[in-house]
Structure formats: structure tokens, C-alpha cells
Amino acid sequence: MRSRNWLSGIVLGAGMVFAASAASAVTIGFSQVGDEGDWRPAFSKDMQDEAKKEGIDLKFADAQGKEENQLKAVRAFIAQRVDAIIIAPVVVTGWDQVLKEAKAANIPVFLADRDVDVADKSLYVTRISADFNLEGRLAGAWLAAASKGRCNIVELQGTTGSAPAIERKKGFESVIALFPDMKIVKSQSGDFTTDGGKKVMEAFIKATDGLKGICASFAHNDNMQLGAIQAMKEAGLHPGKDVLMVSVDYVPAMVTELKAGDANASVELRSAIGKYIYPVVLEYLKGKKDWPKWVKIPSDVHTAADVK
Amino acid sequence: MKERYIPIAGTIFVFIALFLTGGALYKHFLSTLVLGDLLADNAFIIIAAIGTTFVIISGGIDLSIGSMIGFVGVVMAGLVGHGWHPLAAAAAMIAFGVLYGGIVGWIIDICDIQPFIITLAGLFLLRGSCFMVSLDSVPIKHSFVDAFSAWRIPLPGSGFLTSSAIVMLLALLAGVVIAHFTRFGTNVYALGGDRTSAALMGVPIRRTTVMIYALGGFYSALGGVIYALYTASGYPLAGSGVELDAIAAVVLGGTLLTGGVGLVVGTLFGGLISGLIATIIDFDGTLTSAWARVVVGLLLFLFILAQRTLIGTRNALRQSIG
Numbered sequence: 001m002r003s004r005n006w007l008s009g010i011v012l013g014a015g016m017v018f019a020a021s022a023a024s025a026v027t028i029g030f031s032q033v034g035d036e037g038d039w040r041p042a043f044s045k046d047m048q049d050e051a052k053k054e055g056i057d058l059k060f061a062d063a064q065g066k067e068e069n070q071l072k073a074v075r076a077f078i079a080q081r082v083d084a085i086i087i088a089p090v091v092v093t094g095w096d097q098v099l100k101e102a103k104a105a106n107i108p109v110f111l112a113d114r115d116v117d118v119a120d121k122s123l124y125v126t127r128i129s130a131d132f133n134l135e136g137r138l139a140g141a142w143l144a145a146a147s148k149g150r151c152n153i154v155e156l157q158g159t160t161g162s163a164p165a166i167e168r169k170k171g172f173e174s175v176i177a178l179f180p181d182m183k184i185v186k187s188q189s190g191d192f193t194t195d196g197g198k199k200v201m202e203a204f205i206k207a208t209d210g211l212k213g214i215c216a217s218f219a220h221n222d223n224m225q226l227g228a229i230q231a232m233k234e235a236g237l238h239p240g241k242d243v244l245m246v247s248v249d250y251v252p253a254m255v256t257e258l259k260a261g262d263a264n265a266s267v268e269l270r271s272a273i274g275k276y277i278y279p280v281v282l283e284y285l286k287g288k289k290d291w292p293k294w295v296k297i298p299s300d301v302h303t304a305a306d307v308k
Numbered sequence: 309m310k311e312r313y314i315p316i317a318g319t320i321f322v323f324i325a326l327f328l329t330g331g332a333l334y335k336h337f338l339s340t341l342v343l344g345d346l347l348a349d350n351a352f353i354i355i356a357a358i359g360t361t362f363v364i365i366s367g368g369i370d371l372s373i374g375s376m377i378g379f380v381g382v383v384m385a386g387l388v389g390h391g392w393h394p395l396a397a398a399a400a401m402i403a404f405g406v407l408y409g410g411i412v413g414w415i416i417d418i419c420d421i422q423p424f425i426i427t428l429a430g431l432f433l434l435r436g437s438c439f440m441v442s443l444d445s446v447p448i449k450h451s452f453v454d455a456f457s458a459w460r461i462p463l464p465g466s467g468f469l470t471s472s473a474i475v476m477l478l479a480l481l482a483g484v485v486i487a488h489f490t491r492f493g494t495n496v497y498a499l500g501g502d503r504t505s506a507a508l509m510g511v512p513i514r515r516t517t518v519m520i521y522a523l524g525g526f527y528s529a530l531g532g533v534i535y536a537l538y539t540a541s542g543y544p545l546a547g548s549g550v551e552l553d554a555i556a557a558v559v560l561g562g563t564l565l566t567g568g569v570g571l572v573v574g575t576l577f578g579g580l581i582s583g584l585i586a587t588i589i590d591f592d593g594t595l596t597s598a599w600a601r602v603v604v605g606l607l608l609f610l611f612i613l614a615q616r617t618l619i620g621t622r623n624a625l626r627q628s629i630g
Contacts, residue, residue: 029593058593059590059591059592059593060593060594061589061590061593062596062597063597065545066548067543067546068349068352068539071349071538071539072345072583072587073586075345075348075349076342076345076591077590078341079336079339079341079345080336080591081335092445093445093543094445094541097457097458097538097540100458119449161443161444
């Protein structure tokens with residue numbers, strides 16, 4: 001009898017210690033798409049590093065690009081009763097039910113990066129992400145200034161139908177539309193890849209007889225622009241001098257090109273965005289409930305002058 | 309214990325051991341909520357894997373089920389977008405699955421082709437067709453879909469049994485009945501055990517082969533329907549790689565890849581084991597998802613090794629008797 005009391009005392013004590021340690025830290029579940037490309041692993045790592053700095057107990061789940069893995073992970077977070085869930089969605093559709101389950105469990109959901117298509121927008125608190133349209137506008141504004149508003153442009157588009165490709169194009173076009181002597185003369189998809197960018201630029205070079213009369217190349221991401229730079233060099237042209245080169249992402253390889261003068265400007269798509277995301281989540285948990293449905297992460301243009 | 313029940317006993321043991329391990333390691337793990345989620349989230353894989361169980365017991369293989377799941381989803385989304393009722397679209401897609409499977413089985417028998425190669429062709433064909441139908445994920449917006457995914461039976465505790473889990477359990481029950489209480493079921497085992505003897509004993513090889521793959525088509529299409537309802541969308545990339553997850557579920561469930569031996573109910577636990585490993589990794593939150601694959605791979609390896617040993621002792625017994 002006596003030993004049983006002892007035992008229950010230990011169990012109770014251990015339980016209290018456990019409960020106390022769990023109560024002190026905020027637990028956040030983060031469901032990431034996967035680790036494709038350069039940007040996303042950097043984003044994942046930043047989220048983990050920033051969580052450590054903020055003292056957040058981060059549950060990180062990588063969906064390996066699969067919707068079903070992501071749904072499983074979010075349900076596991078709900079079952080685990082985390083304090084908040086951050087989702088970088090694999091696809092825009094299919095979120096209604098699981099978000100309802102999160103809401104029923106009183107767990108707030110935040111979106112990072114991509115959007116979701118749900119009937120009831122109150123199922124998530126807010127989306128925290130960069131503004132692709134603004135990135136396009138910044139690229140356009142830089143080019144307008146650099147070319148004094150007179151420029152024939154070739155454009156390397158991202159994957160057809162993808163949100164960054166659509167929005168960067170729209171943003172860029174909205175700015176150059178303000179300048180009657182700026183226009184896009186050629187535009188094709190390079191699928192966001194270096195190889196794709198190289199092929200498209202090779203075709204442009206052929207079609208325009210060595211880029212005659214072309215003043216700038218705008219690429220929806222750096223990888224395609226890196227391919228374009230290669231293609232131009234192979235054709236004996238001087239990217240960055242004969243033709244202004246502007247793109248989006250600001251990846252390390254582009255920094256090297258900017259230094260070498262082969263590229264002129266790159267709009268940064270930040271991967272270190274944990275410092276923009278966590279404060280929103282933490283403030284929400286502390287009681288600030290009213291957030292716009294989209295919290296925009298600022299963008300920045302980098303030129304050769306920045307990297308010297 | 310009868311020899312045929314040893315593998316399934318091993319499977320259930322591993323499942324329970326994993327569940328208890330999760331419970332010992334993480335708070336809130338030992339709950340009906342986790343169990344219900346496990347059944348719901350893995351329902352479509354398990355449904356498809358039930359069909360694969362029949363195919364593998366018969367000594368065949370089916371690599372096209374992941375693509376079938378994707379294809380069923382995008383076409384269903386398209387049909388519902390054109391005003392079809394989701395149930396009518398589901399029925400049409402299941403009929404397509406049966407027909408498709410039947411044709412595959414017929415070709416395998418008529419042309420005497422390796423099932424591996426023809427179903428691999430099916431994998432490419434159906435996945436390619438997904439992209440012909442749609443490049444993006446298409447939402448399925450219909451009040452029936454909302455009602456289906458919202459409907460659930462509460463379990464004691466905080467958990468619930470969702471409609472997809474219930475469909476899965478019914479599909480499993482049907483599979484068990486077909487496997488163990490019908491002439492067709494007996495023929496499947498006979499075919500997988502020894503094709504020549506089966507033919508000599510009067511098993512209609514062609515008809516059975518056609519029916520096996522038609523049944524496989526039925527289950528993979530049903531899996532696709534459940535996936536589409538579960539995500540309320542059709543996505544051309546949905547289900548990629550699921551054929552391998554299904555085969556893993558079947559093997560973890562104690563079915564021999566050499567054919568002739570296996571239990572349909574084992575596949576349920578096989579599928580739940582992979583799901584459980586993923587859940588444990590999500591609960592932990594610091595392990596990378598690569599661990600899920602590593603652990604499933606190790607388990608598969610152990611199971612196959614154990615099965616080899618079992619077959620070895622059985623063959624040795626037979627020889628000593630013979």
C-alpha cells in the first residue's frame with residue numbers, strides 16, 4: 001500500500017515537472033513543403049535558427065512535396081495541441097477540413113509563402129509572405145531609372161501559371177507601362193531553371209541577331225538569368241555591359257555575378273524570414289488578434305554597388 | 309499458432325509496439341485522436357493497398373496505382389466542375405478503374421507479359437494523362453464533398469472516425485470476404501502458390517487474372533476517389549509514389565512477394581505502421597522526414613528476412629516429409 005503511494009507521488013511529481021516545462025515555452029508546428037531549390041532549405045534553416053533565438057519549441061515537419069504528408073503533419077500538430085501552426089502549403093486546394101479541425105481545437109493557423117484556397121478566410125489568421133508583384137515592380141523601377149525610360153526588353157518567364165511568374169510579370173509590366181519607350185519585345189518561359197534560361201536566351205540571341213537593339217534582360221529568377229549570362233558569353237556578348245541584367249531572388253551565385261559586373265541588379269527574395277513570421281505569431285498568442293489577411297515581407301533591390 | 313498467422317502476428321506486434329513507444333515518448337500521443345487521424349490520413353493508401361494485396365498474392369505486381377489515384381482525382385474534379393454529382397463522378401471513375409484493370413489483366417494473360425512492365429506503362433500513361441487534364445490543382449466544390457469530409461463518428465476521448473476511415477474499413481471487410489470466403493479468393497491463392505498446378509486443378513487462369521487486376525483497378529480507383537474527397541481537390545501530382553507505399557504496406561502486412569501467402573487484414577496494419585512512423589516523426593518535430601523512409605526501409609528489410617526464414621523452414625519441413 002505504502003509503496004503504491006510512493007509510486008503515485010513520483011508519477012504525479014514527474015507529471016507536474018513535465019507540465020511546467022511545457023507551459024513555459026511556446027510550441028509551434030511548422031509544416032514545410034520540402035527542400036527543393038536553394039531558397040526553401042535556407043528558409044527552413046532560418047525558421048529553425050530563429051525559433052531557437054526566440055525560445056520557441058519548434059516542431060518541424062517536411063512534407064517532401066506531398067500534400068498527404070502535409071495533411072498528416074498538420075493533424076499530428078493538432079493532436080499534439082501545439083500553441084500555433086505555420087503552414088507553407090504544397091498546394092492551394094484541399095485545406096478546408098483540416099483547418100476547421102485546427103479551429104475546433106482552438107489552434108491558430110498562419111500561412112507562410114504560398115496562399116490557400118479556402119471558402120472561409122477566418123480559418124487562418126494571416127499569410128506572411130513576400131509580395132511577388134512588388135518584386136516585379138522594383139525590378140521595373142530599377143530598369144526604368146537605369147535605362148532612362150528607353151528600353152527594349154527580353155523577358156525570361158518562370159514556370160507558366162505559377163504565382164511568382166504571374167505576379168512578377170504583372171508587377172514589372174505595370175511599371176514599364178508608365179514609360180512609352182519601354183517595352184517587352186520577347187518573352188518566353190525558362191521554367192525557373194538555369195538550363196531553361198540558357199536555352200531561352202540562346203533562342204533570343206538567334207531571333208534578334210545577337211540581341212541587336214535589346215537593352216535589357218529581365219528574368220523572373222536568378223537561376224534563369226545565370227543561364228542567360230552563360231548563353232550571352234558563349235555568343236561573344238557582354239552581359240551587364242551590352243545589355244542590362246535584372247532578375248529576382250539574390251542567390252549567392254548572383255552576388256558573384258554582380259561583383260564581376262556580368263549582372264546589374266537582383267531583387268532579394270529573403271529566405272531569412274523567421275524574424276518576420278514569429279513576431280506575428282507570438283503577438284497573436286499574446287492577444288493582438290486583428291491582423292490584415294496578408295502581412296507583406298519587404299523586398300530590396302541589390303546592385304553591384306551593394307556587394308562591393 | 310498456425311504458420312500462416314505468424315507474419316500477421318508479427319505485424320500487429322510491431323504496430324502496437326510503435327504506438328506504445330510513441331505514447332511513452334510524447335504527450336497526447338496515446339489518444340483516440342491520433343488513432344482516428346491515422347485511419348483517416350492513411351485511408352486512401354490502405355484502400356489502394358488492399359487491391360495490391362490480391363495482385364501480390366496472385367504473384368503479380370501493380371505499379372500504376374499512384375498514377376490512378378492522381379488521374380481519378382483530376383478527372384473527378386473536372387466532371388464535378390462540369391456539373392456532375394460527385395457520387396456519379398466517383399462511380400464513373402470506379403467503373404473506369406475496373407475496366408482499366410480488367411484490360412491490364414487480360415493483356416498480361418494473353419501476351420504473357422510481366423505485370424511489372426505493363427503496369428509500369430500504366431504508371432506513365434495515367435500520370436501523363438493527369439497533366440493532359442490539368443496542370444494545376446483543381447478544387448472540387450460541392451455541398452456533398454463538404455458534408456462527406458465533415459461527417460464523422462465521435463470516438464471515446466477526443467478522436468473521431470471520419471467517413472474516409474469508415475469507407476476504408478468497409479473496403480477492407482469486403483476484401484477479407486472476397487479473399488477467404490469466395491471461390492475467386494481461393495483461386496487467387498492457388499494461382500500465386502503454383503500457377504501450373506492451379507491450371508491443372510482447373511483454376512480458370514485467364515478469367516482469374518482479369519478479375520484480379522480488375523479488382524486492383526477497383527481498389528486503386530476507390531483510393532483515388534477517397535483521396536479526392538479527402539482533399540476536396542484533384543491534383544495532377546497526387547499519389548505519386550503511392551504504388552511503392554502500397555507495396556510496402558502489403559509486405560509489412562505479412563504478404564509474401566513471391567505470391568500465394570498473405571492476409572488482406574495484414575495490409576491494414578502494414579499501412580498503419582508506415583503512417584505511425586510518420587506521425588511519430590511529426591510529433592517529435594526535430595527529426596527530418598528522411599527518417600520515415602529509413603525506418604520503413606529497415607522494417608521492410610527485417611520483414612523480408614523473417615519471411616525468408618519462415619519459407620526456408622517450411623520448405624525444409626516439406627522436403628523432410630516428402
